Every structure is written in structure tokens, then in C-alpha cells.
Amino acid sequence: MKYLFLFLSVISFFPAFAQVTVNGRVLDARSQQPLEGAVISEATTGNQVLTDASGQFRMVLASRFDTLVVQRVASHRLQKLVPPQSRKQVVILLEPLAVNLQEVVVRGYETRRPLQKTAGAIGLLSTRDLERFSQTTLVPALNTLPGVRMEERATASYRISIRGSSLRAPYGVRNVKVYLNEVPLVEANGTIPLNMLDAATISNIEVLKGPAGSVYGAGTGGTILLETLKPVESSVMAGAQVGSFGLRRGFASASVASEKSNLLLRFDRQTLDGYREQSALDRKTVLLSGQFFPNQKQTFSFHALYSDLFYELPGALTREQFAANPRAARQQNKDQNASLNVEGLNLGFVHNYQFNERWSNTTSLFGVFSFLNHPFVTDYERNVNQSFGGRTRTTYRTQIGSLPTRFTLGAEGQRRFVNARQYVNKAGTPGALNYDDEVTVQEGFVFGQAEVDLPSDFLLTVGASLNSLRYDIARVSEAAANPNYEQTRSIDAQFSPRVGLVKVLSPTLSAHASVSAGFSPPTEAEVRPSDASINLALQPERGVNYEAGFRGSLFNQRFTFDVVGFHFKLKETIVSRTTPSGVAVFANAGSTKQQGVEVAAGYAFVQAPAKAFSLLRLWGTYTYTHFRFLNYQQNENDFSGNRLTGTAPHVAVAGLDAESRLGLYLNATANYSAEVPLNDANTVYAPNYFVVGARAGFRRAFAQTWHLDLYAGVDNATDRDYSLGNDLNAFGNRYFQAAPGRNFYSGVQLRKRF
Template sequence: MKPYLRFFFFSLLLSFFLLPGLTLAQTTINGQVLDARTKQPLEGVSITANSGEQSISSSQGQFTLSADEAERVTLTLLGYKSQQISLTNNRANLRILLQPEATRLQEVLVTGYENKRPLLETAGAISVINQSVLQRFDESSVVRAVNTVPGIRMDERAPASYRISIRGSSLRSPYGIRNVKLYFNGIPLTEANGTTSLNTLDAANIGSIEILKGPTASIYGAGTGGTILLESRRAAVGETQLQVGATTGSYGFRRYLASVSTGSAKSNVLVQYTRQQYDGYREQSAVDRHVLLVAPEFYVSPKHTIAASIIYSDLYYELPGGITKEQYDQNPRQARGGMFGSVAQNASMNQDGFNFGLKQEYTFNQSWQNTTSIYTLHRFRDHPFNTDYERNTNLELGGRTSFKYKTQLGSIATNYTFGGEVQRGLEAARTYDNIGGQPDSLRTDDEVTATTGFVFGQAELELPSNFILTLALSANDTKYEIDRLAQATSGAAYTYVKDFKTVLSPRVAVLKKLSDQISAHASISSGFSPPTEEEILTSDGELNEDLEAEKGVNYEAGVRGYTLNNRLSFDVVGFYFRLSETIVSQQQVSSVAVFRNAGATSQKGIETALSYTLFDDPEKALSLFKVLGSYTYNHFRFKDFTKGEADLAGNEITGVAPHTATAGLDLATKLGLYFNLTANYTSEIPLNDENTIYADSYFILGSRVGIRRNLGNHLNHLAFEVFGGADNLTDQTYSLGNDINAFGTRYYQPAPDRTYYGGLTLKYRL
């Protein structure tokens, strides 16, 4: 670890443990009022005691009220639901979360770029997936929900085997998630080696998703693909709820859930267990996954919050492998065959994982705030693949700290954000010959140390005439050290070090509020993405010593807002991304993916999202009628790219569909009945760099219908939901997760045909 990273890491640990946890004296009624969704302070809240005394919350949401005889207080603010708090057990350090009214929800607040601003005031291409979108589907995965977002494509090459592309970034991802950074409750899921195991989470763990498209290195470190921020579900204030549920469906799909959640002025806790099993549509595609999530938040004082995130997962899933076009047309349910067939070799993933993160937020005063987290992960993998057998153990430590400072530069309100992040992982990796699903002769024995870190700074200036200017810069550093302890071919031990030079990544963005409902934004940002460990150390044991980091510059401009009496929302973004030293992948004879730099690419596109609410009135018989849609156009081309003797400059970028579109319909009634319909279209996709083979376009439909109700009378605290649905109603034969540049033309990973599911959920509110 470099000296400045070591200093930063220890400074981060000290800042976490030494920040004061001050509490206020309990001689008066005092506390802080926050938005229940964003946890941002609310100014101007009226606090009225039942004895008549009144107070108003400050810009930090804090209030003090002298009312010795008061037994309760009522809080009111325009746009929020009024709330009454009993003072029987506590009169000091109250933390009160106000729920927005339905009309307030139309202006979405986001945490992207750590500014926690309304989306209308955020200069960047950000898409938000909330509970209403996640619950349109069966919660077996988040794939279908994510694919409703323009500019995003999420693949499932096999059940629980995910791949995410933001603006075409799966070019270097034949499997797994790379070049996209993920956080869960503010704590990195992406490891120091550049990979992310999203399958350690269950879809039910997720309450919301924010997707930041394009280079976001100014705040979230190295990357050219984008950043995804996941937040867990949270109970409403004053609610304690027990929940159990079960779902069953086609091809042996079974899913079970049990959770308890509670929310109060002093804490919010979620404990959730899920199990998902699936026999599989294809041969060798079964899944068995257990996930336990414990996510508590404790509001020590109006100034101090401590939160934890504990995830344990036990995951097994089989890998059917890619098949040829002839096999795909003949029988899409078959697995890869032959000498190294998936069934014969028991190709599968076996993984136990434990993630633990601890985070605190502390507000020193109205100007200064700090958020600091420390985290660790332990992962154990035992994988028979088609051509080899891998056993890996990984241990990682990391931390992140971020300071915010609010001030005035004359008449200009200014927000500064600065801090850093560091991760260090040690992996013991062994590969063996695979003989019928059992490890045989040792091929390689490696110890891999990955260290990555960055420091960042950002300034936001609220200029006259409703302009907001953002200036940001980060310095990113990555290093891999590979100690080869044994190798079957040579037997010689050696050490290889790949140290990438520190790279500065700037970002400049400007936003103009055209009105209270419409804003326009533009930005220029630079991205830097070093190869992952798996791209340098391939599964055949070879070292890819010549591979260099990608670098790119992204230009984008967009407009978003609401119109037609807030019924119509729209978000339109155009972008141009120039990428150099582009990393591409290709399979060898042994089906091992190898990587190399391929000159440059030019990526241009338009992303649009629309939503129109005809009416939304819970008191009417038909309480909700809403339509939504999105469309993405990609004009992605190779530049200066040769492959052998062939000049491929001007070819379409492999694995990217030029056109994708989504449309949806939501209906709900006062009685609790609901209906969701979702349609997806994807155009032809080039499967090789030469553009001689394309996957067919496809159009699929999915629907869900159900009823949610309280039982009433003596069981007023008991609610239920009965639901059923179908996917691929059009019964299309299509491939979701194509293997690009596959050896032997095994490009296709067929998705299931028409499938059905149904389930029951019970909730008991204490």
C-alpha cells in the first residue's frame, strides 16, 4: 500500500472512532425533523405542544421547545403528513421523520453525487427505481426492473449470474459485473479487484436504486461505466411489522421470505431472511440461495446516526453454458455438451459470503457534516467450470469518509464535499484440472493483493438566475500484486506487480432551472477504469501483462421536468462518450476469456423516459391509472480497431443493441386490486466484432395482478397480498446474456419461455 493511502486508511479509522457522540440536555423538548425518504433536515416545520407552546425548526431541522406540562407535540409542514409524537418516554434528542404527501413525491430527491438534492436540481443523467417499479415483478431478481430504465441493460446469463451494462459497458464483461461500481446503504459492494457479487443480495433486500450513468469518478472513484446506489427497505416511523411470504412458479421456482422491521424516532431496524430455489428452465441451471440481511440504524442524537449493514449469503447455482445457433433453434433448453459439457463437468458456482459495514453520520454544526464508514467482506468460492476447477478465498478491508461544508461566498450559497475511499483485498486462488466436476491436478496457486483508493473534492455553487455549477476532481490509484506460489507448467514461483499511475478525473456540470418544474443540465466528465484482477489473471493461469487502463471523456446534455399539471414527467439525455484503450474480450479454444486493448470507441446515444398519470386518487373506485415508457438509441462504433489482418474500424460495438424500448401500464382500485403490464423491445445485437452474426430482435410482455388489503375488524393489524403473474407472455425464444465473441459460435444463453408465478404475503403490524 502506498504511503499516502496507508495514512488515509488509518486517518479514516481514527475519524470513525473518535468523532464525538454528543447528546443534548433533557431539560426541554428538543430534536430534529427530517424527510422520511431522504433523511434531509426540514426547515419551517411547526411544532406545537398540546399545552399550547410552539416552535419552528431551523435550516438543520432542529428545534427547542420549553413546555414542562406537555404530553405530546404535533408537527406540521406543507407537503407533508402531520404527525403526533408522545412525550411519555422521551423529551430530548427526538429524531422525527415526516412522510411526504403524494403530491410531494412527484419531485424525487436523490443522493447521487452526495448532494442529496431534488432530481430537478441535479446536473447528471440519473435514473431512479423505486418500490413501485420493483414490485411490478416477482422479486426473483431485479433484472426486469432495471431493464425498464433507458441506457441500462441487465443480463442473466444463468439464474443468479448477472451482468450489467450502462451505456454499453458490458463490452469487457463476458461474465460478472465489471466497470460499474455498486454501493449498498452507502458501503461499497464492488471489491478492490474491480468485480461485484450482486448475487449475494436478494431482490427483496432492496428498497430503491439510483443509477448514475457515465463516468462518476469525481465522487465514486475510478470507472467509465457508471455507479449504482442501492438502499435497503425501511419501516415507516412508528411502525413495527412482521412479514412472511411465499411464491411458487414454473420450472420448480420457490421463494420464501420472513422479516421483521421497526421504525421509531430513535432507531430503524430491518432483519430479513430469504430463500430462493429453482430447478431451471435449461439443463444444469438450478439455483439455491439463502440470504440473511440485518440493517439497523440508531439515531443517537439529532446530530449523530450510527448504522450497520450485515449480509450473509449461501449461494449455489449451475452454469448451463452457451450453445450454438443450431442448438438454440433445435432445443433452447439444452446445456452445453461435448467433452467439456456443463452437465458432465458439473459447471456451477458455490459461494459463501459475509459482508459487514459500519457507518456513522455526524453533524458538527449548521456548516459541517461528516459521513464515515468501515467495512469488510469474507468470501469463499468452490467452482467447477467447464475446463477447470477454481477454489478461492477472499478477505477485504476498506473505508470511506466524506466531509460536507456549507457556506456563503458573498451572495452565493456554496456546498463543498471532499474525502476519500480505500480498499485492500487479499485473495488466495487455486486452479485445478476439472475431471467430472472434481478437482484434479493443481494448475496454479496464487496470492493476489489488490489495493485501490482515491481522494475527491467537489464544489457546488448556487449562482444567480437559478444556475447551479458543479466542479469536481478525484485522484485514483490501483495496484495488483500477484505472488505465484506454484504453476504446473514451470513450477517456478515468482511475483508480478501491476501498478497503474495515479490518474486525475475532473468533472464540470451546470444546471439551469428554467422554472419550478423544468430544468436543463450539461456536463463534461473524465473517466479512468483499470483492468480487474480477472482481466489480468485469466482462469487459464496466464498473466495479461500488457493490458492498460481505459480512459474516456463523456459529454452530455439533458432536460427533465413535469408538465400538464404535474401529470406528465419527462427526462431526455443525449451523450457522446469517447473511450481510448478500450478493453475487449474474446474466447480462446479452451473457452477462457482473454482481454486486450482495442484502440478507441465512439459512443453516441439518446435516452428518454416518460410517465403520464391520468389520475391518482385513493378515494376513487379506480384509484390509479398510469402509463410509462422509455426508449434508448445507441450509435456505438469501433475506431482504430484491428483484429489480426482485419480492420474493424466503423463496426458496431459488440453486444450493444441500437434500439431498446419499454412501456408499462399500472392500474389500482380503492378495494386494493392492482394490475401491472410491462412490454420490452430489443433490436438486433451484434455478437462478434466482425458484425457477421447478430442475435434476433425480440418483444416480450410481462404482467402481474393481485390484491392488497387489511383484514379489518379484530384483525385490523393484519394485511395480506395475493398475487400472480406471467413473464414472456409472447412466448419468444430469445437470449438474455449473449456470450460475445464466443469460441465455437456458442453465443446463446436462452431465456425461459412463457412462465407463471403466484404467491401470498402476510404482514402483521404490532
């Protein structure tokens, strides 16, 4: 009896020992947001559980070596072998096969609603969209969005146009607000330092087109929301890439993640000899970011981004020089060793607190510090920049009668300071001091917004902001001789309202319309250009935008579409032109009328994750614009009725995505742009161009915890000579900045999960 009892005890013990309880979480691989309603199945028994609203699940498996099958509508079906350390939370990432507009939650306009229920033209780029390209730059990815044009005048010298906003940006990014992890990304002189970012550290992008002043303050061009990578599991990762024209790139990262916190440390370095003469690049970035979840009510997140950037400036060419040798640099740029060297540190801290079901608050604090060492063609600039600021918003959810309503009230403010010293450039070394300026900019706004769910599936949004700005400029190098060396300019408080309305026509179709007003004050770099002048008479731009559109999906979400038309009238338009010495100066140009249509559509011919050939999707975007100057008089020249400088009337992008269950993938992209006027007189045009590129690779998980991505690609496969970042209204007819010719790249990424 004793041995029989022992035998029965052992038999009963083995099943208990073999069984294992798995706690896990299912996240969207693109947005890293929790997925509710995902089906978790045990491969052996077929038992199933569903994830809750936070993506959590708990399941008892027959064996610690059993396999989980995870699937969800519009997502990949994933099989995952449970690792031996079963006490650890299992994080499962599901890649969507198609865009489900009912589930894609956007941050734009502070609504936190699905895209289908958001009024406004919004472009979205996920991690998967960004990884279609080499990730050495954001240019090709952003240029897939209708109405958006990102240009690269020289290596890492970027310019972004949203619906024609590049008119006032001869270099840098202006008239477009950019937020990085919910904090403003801006230098003290008012330009956006996108070249300080490494494209591979960005995981998601939202682009709001047109004035969004109701919640983002001053700006008529648009708003871009960037989000850096966030770890969802403990892992180490490394990769390398090489390519044409001396491209060398490498990175290494480590992350730790738990239910209460996550932390990411990543180092990237990219060097390039350059397609053109005098166009080398060397950029090093270090990103430290993390999140802490002390309880269910609050979340702390932070990022610290350090960048050390150097790149050379080849200068623009005339049409004859461009035709003779597009790879040449302007001789004066070479003689003066024209280049830019800047070190910067961007710090951001965000706190989210959910007081109860009705009240919540998000507050962010930030600091930006940089030192610029810039030998230019005509001068040598040494600038020290620092910015401090914060943003807060409080949301209250209630009901007015039977109508669900949400109120948001917030404010944003920042103080920027730059000490700018300009010297004579002596072949790349500073000579005699020309001037020494100290500039302080104080900018802020308050905003409010109300959202109401109306009967018959209407959603109404009403918002507004009140903005203020002040410049204090002191030319301290003239303090002893000039009693008026200090100057001040204040911009009167400006009111920017916005009204949006959405009608949900069906579960897969909605229509939207909005009216928004915005204003955009001149930046410090425009008030104080490099020719030593100070233009306090420069007026802010003001405009009103009307738009309407519809978006949705058909054929079981295989076909998705987003169409919007807009009419934007801008007064006191700021334009740039180049002086004989090569310095960009600015002036108001009367008014402009900008109207157009933007279309994005895609069709998934194959959408079967369980089959050998799992995905075949064709997509495309098209932008038609009719942009014209109104009442634009420049001295004796009347440019009224001319096409808006720097904008193409037709832009089209098409792409093909193919994937197999084995891990093979192909992403092909074709871009077409019609001719672009390069001066206000419309006498010089950049010719149209058509370029094609592709990336193919093998992406596979193996040995349970390893993930490999081996890839190769080609850009500008037809070797077309074209100018992507033209100089507008350039003196001496030097308009053209050649884009790279045909170039190849290949790389590898390897990740180890713990």
C-alpha cells in the same frame, strides 16, 4: 352540594380522559425520508397541524379512537385510526402518486439535492418500482431505465451494461461501481457480486450513467447506489411465492423501531429448478441492519449480509442448437457438473456527524469475505476472498459573497486479497493442481467537489479525483522452480475531473449539462484469466463524456419527462473473446465512440386518491445508441467502423400502472430490443425481441395493524424464444443463452405492525 361537586368533577374528567395527544412522524414511503408540510387533520373536528422539517407532528385528538387524515401535495390521502397505545410515536408512510422532481432528493454525486437541481443522467428506482415485478431478480426493474441493460446469462449469473459497458464483462459485473448502503460492493477479483443479494431486500436504487470519477473514483461505465430495507416501525412480516420451473421462495423478517433506533432481521430463501437443463438455483440470505440516533447531531447505521449461493451453469448454445431446443444445456457443462457455490459475508458501518450548520462528516468502514467453490468446464476453481476498506467525506457550507457554496473533500481506499487455486475438473471434483496464486490489490483515491448557487438560478458543480492502483501477484505453486514467481503492476495516478451546470428554468423545468473524464483499470480477473496466463500489459480504459438534457413536469405534475443526449469517446477499450478451451481473455481495442439519446416520460391520466379508481398512469423509456469501434485492428482483421459488440441501437420499454382505493392494482410492462451484434466482426446477430409481462394483486390494510399483499403475475406472456445474456465473441459460435419462456408466479405477503 357534595354530590353535585362530585358529579361536576366526573363530567369534567371524562373529556380529559377521552382526549389523547398523538406524536407522530410522516415519511415518504419510497425513500423513507421525512416529509415537511404534510397536513394532519382530525376527522371529527377538522383541526389541522403541519409536519416540520423532520416530518414530526403533535396533535390533541378528542378521542383515542378518532381518525387522522393525512395528505400532502402529490401524495396519497391517507386515513389512519389512532391505536390505543397513543404514547407511542405513530409512523405514517405516504406513497407519492407522481414523481415530483422538486422533492425527489438524490444521493448521486454527493450533492444531496433534488433531482431537478442535479446535473447528470440519473435513473431512479423506488420500492414501488421494484415491487412492479416478482422481486426474484433485479433484472426487469433495472431494464426499465433508459441506457441500462441487465442480463442474466444463466440463473443468477448477471451482467450489467450502462451505455455499452458490457463489452469487457463476459460474466459478472465489471466497469460499473456498485455501493451498498454507502460502502463499495466488490469482490477481491474486481467483479461485483450482485448475485449474492436478494432483490426483495433492496428498497431504492440510483444509477449514475457514464464516468462519475469526481466522487466515485475509477470507472467509465457508471455507478449504482443500492440501499437495503430500513425499518420505520416495529413489525413482523412473512411471505411465500411459487412459480413456473420449480420456483419456490419464502422469507420472514422482524423489525423494531423507536425514535432513537431501529433494527431489522430478515431471512430469504429462493430455489429454482430452472428453465434450462443444468440451471438450478438455491440461495439463502440473512440481512441484519440497523440505525441508531443518539442525538440530533449523529447517526450510526450498519448492515451485515450473509449469502449462501449455489447455481448451475448450462453453457451457451450455437444458433442451430438454440433453434432446436432453447432449454438444452451444453453437453460438456453437464458432463463437468459446471456450477458455482459461494458463501459470502458483507459488513458495512456508516457514521454521520453534523458538527454544526456548516460542517458535517460521513465515514464508512466495510469488510467483504467469501469462499468460492467453482467447477467450470475446463477447470475447478477454489478461491478465498477478503477485502477491507473505508470511505470518508467532509462537507463545509458557506457563502462566497452572496453565493451559497458547499465544499466536499473525501477519500476512499481498500485492500483486497484473493487466494486462487485452480485444479483439473474431474466431472465436478477437483483433480491435480494447475496453479496456486496469491493476489493483493491496493486501490484508493481522494476527491474534492465544490457546488455554487449562481445568480439567475444556475447551479455549478466542479469536482475531481486522483486515483491509484497496484497489483501484487504471486504464483506460489511455482516458487520453488521459478525465481520470478512474484509480479507487480502499478497504475500511475490518474486525474478524473467533472464539471456540471444546471439551469432552473421554472419551478417544474430545468436543463443540465456536464463534462466528465474517467479511467477504468483492468480488474484482477482480467489481468489473470482462467487460462493460467498473466497479462500485465493490459492498459486502463480512458474516456471523456459530454452530455446535456432537460427534465421536468407539466399539467400539474401529471406529465413528467427526462431527456438526455450524450457523446462518449473511450480509448484503450477493453474487449473480451473466448479461447478454444472456453476461457475468456482480454485485450485493448483501440478506441470507441458512443453517442445516443435517452428518454423517460410518463402521464397520469387518473390521479385521485380519494376516488374509487385512484391511479392510471402510462409511462415509457426509449434509448437510441450509435456505438462504433474506432481504429480497432485485431491481427489482420480491421473492425474499425463496426457496431459495438453486445449493444442494441434501439431499446424501448412501456408500462401501465393502475390502482383502486379498494387495494386492487395492476402493473403491466412491455420490452422491445433491436438486434444485437454478438462479435466484433458484426457477422452474427441476436434477433430482436418483444416481450410482455404483468403483475396484478390486492394490497390492503385491515384491523388497524395488519397489511396483506396477495398477487400473481406472468413474464414473457407471448412465450418468445430469445437470448437475454449472450456470450460475446464466443469460440465455436456458442453465443446464445436462452431466457425463460412463458412463466407464471403467485405469492402472498403479510405484515403485522406493533
